[in-house]
Amino acid sequence: MATNVLPTNWNPRLALEAAEMTQIKKSEMDYRLSKMMVDYLHSSGVINKRDRDKAINKLLKVYEPIIGMLEAEHGK
Structure with a gap:
């Protein structure tokens, strides 16, 4: 039977801090990928410029507070 023992240097x-940095990086990557998709849809003619701008503003409202809050907490 295995026991869960933490390493002595944990x-x-x-x-x-590592978990929070991972969350910052994940949020940033999610934003970048979503923005790339919106830009692709716009360049392909699937959505117009107004819809592109609205979508990007929605993305910023979701991801900017998360990244900004975590960065402010840690001075990153």
Whole structure:
């Protein structure tokens, strides 16, 4: 039977910082991929410029606060 033993050099503060940095990077990547898709739809003529601008504003409302809040917390 295996037991869950933490390594002796495990630091909860560093683990939390690493998790938060991972969340910042994930949110940034999600935003970039979503923006690329919106730009592609616009360049393909599927959506017009007004719809593109609305979609990008929605993306910014979702992702900017997450990234900004986490970065402000850690001075990154």
